[in-house]
Each structure stands twice: as structure tokens, then as C-alpha cells.
Amino acid sequence: MVRPLAVTLLLTLAACGSVQAPPPTSLARKGEPLEVEVGGRMVDNTSTVVSISPVTKVSRVDGLHAEIVYLGLTGVGPSGKSIVRVRYEEHKIANGVEAERPEYRAEVTLDLAQGRAIDFKGWQIGVLEATDRFIRYEVVGSPAPR
Numbered sequence: 001m002v003r004p005l006a007v008t009l010l011l012t013l014a015a016c017g018s019v020q021a022p023p024p025t026s027l028a029r030k031g032e033p034l035e036v037e038v039g040g041r042m043v044d045n046t047s048t049v050v051s052i053s054p055v056t057k058v059s060r061v062d063g064l065h066a067e068i069v070y071l072g073l074t075g076v077g078p079s080g081k082s083i084v085r086v087r088y089e090e091h092k093i094a095n096g097v098e099a100e101r102p103e104y105r106a107e108v109t110l111d112l113a114q115g116r117a118i119d120f121k122g123w124q125i126g127v128l129e130a131t132d133r134f135i136r137y138e139v140v141g142s143p144a145p146r
Contacts, residue, residue, distance in 0.1 A: 033128060035136045036070055042086065042137060043068040043123060048093060061096040068123065070135045074109065084110040084130045088120055 036042055048063030071085040086109075089102040108120050110127065118125040122143025129136040 033136060033138050035134055037134050038070055038072040038132070040070055040134075041067050042070050042125065042135070043139065043142075045142070046093070061093065063093040065091040065093060065098055066121070068118075068120075068125070071107070073130060073132055082112055082130065084112060084118070084127060084135065086110075086118060088123075090121075 034042070044065075044067045046063065046065045048061050051060045051062065052058070053060070067089050069087045069089075071087055073082040074085050075083055085107060088104075088106050088108055090104040091101075092099045092103045106120070108118060110116075110118050112127065112130065116127045117140065118127065122141070123139070124141035126138045126140050127135065128138060
């Protein structure tokens with residue numbers, strides 16, 4: 001019963017030209033303290049849109065895969081506190097295939113003496129604790145789906 005309903009819904013939405021895929025999937029949930037080791041993904045988020053050609057009835061999946069990876073601590077800030085390093089990457093998804101090379105990549109640093117929140121590209125991550133081996137954090141906000 002579920003399959004015929006899904007096919008009927010898909011064909012109905014095909015007439016509209018595009019369909020928003022299920023909500024973005026994310027490794028991190030808001031308000032839930034998490035911990036990862038150096039090199040671990042803090043955020044792993046995929047957002048896609050499915051487009052269906054009314055003429056050929058062929059679907060196309062496009063979107064974006066974003067991730068934030070903890071790189072560890074680097075040096076010491078002016079007040080004696082450590083500086084947190086993370087890497088942000090965006091990989092474009094075209095016709096269901098994710099690009100190997102990132103379309104956008106940046107390294108972000110946070111001096112814990114200045115604040116405890118990483119705010120970058122719509123992501124807001126509160127740092128609870130950071131060491132050379134791990135980071136304990138909480139996702140406070142995430143970007144709106146595209």
C-alpha cells in the first residue's frame with residue numbers, strides 16, 4: 001500500500017516540476033552535547049532537492065553536503081587560553097553525484113578567551129570543552145535549508 005501511494009505522490013508532484021527532498025540530514029542535533037576526537041566530524045549535513053522533468057519523467061537530485069571537522073588546538077591566545085581550529089567544507093551534489101573536491105573550504109579558528117561560540121556560514125556551535133584530543137560541543141543553530 002505504501003509503494004503505490006508513494007508512486008502516486010511522486011507522479012503528482014512531477015507535474016509541479018520540483019519537489020523538496022526530506023529534511024536535511026545532519027550528524028548533530030540542536031541542544032544535544034556531543035563529543036568528537038581530533039579529525040572527527042562535528043557536523044555532517046546534506047540538503048538535496050529532487051527535480052523531475054515533466055517531459056521525460058526523469059528525476060534529478062541536486063544539493064549540498066557540508067561538514068565541519070575538528071582539527072584540534074593550535075597555540076595559545078593572548079590571554080593564555082587555547083585556540084580551537086575547525087575546517088568547513090561544502091561539496092556540491094549534481095545529478096545525485098557528490099563532487100570529490102570541495103566547492104568551498106575554509107579553516108575557522110576560535111580563541112576561547114574571546115568567546116565560546118563558532119559562528120560560520122549559518123552554523124552556530126557552542127564549545128563546552130576542547131583539548132588536544134577531543135572537543136565537546138553543542139549545535140546551537142544551523143543554516144536554513146536551501
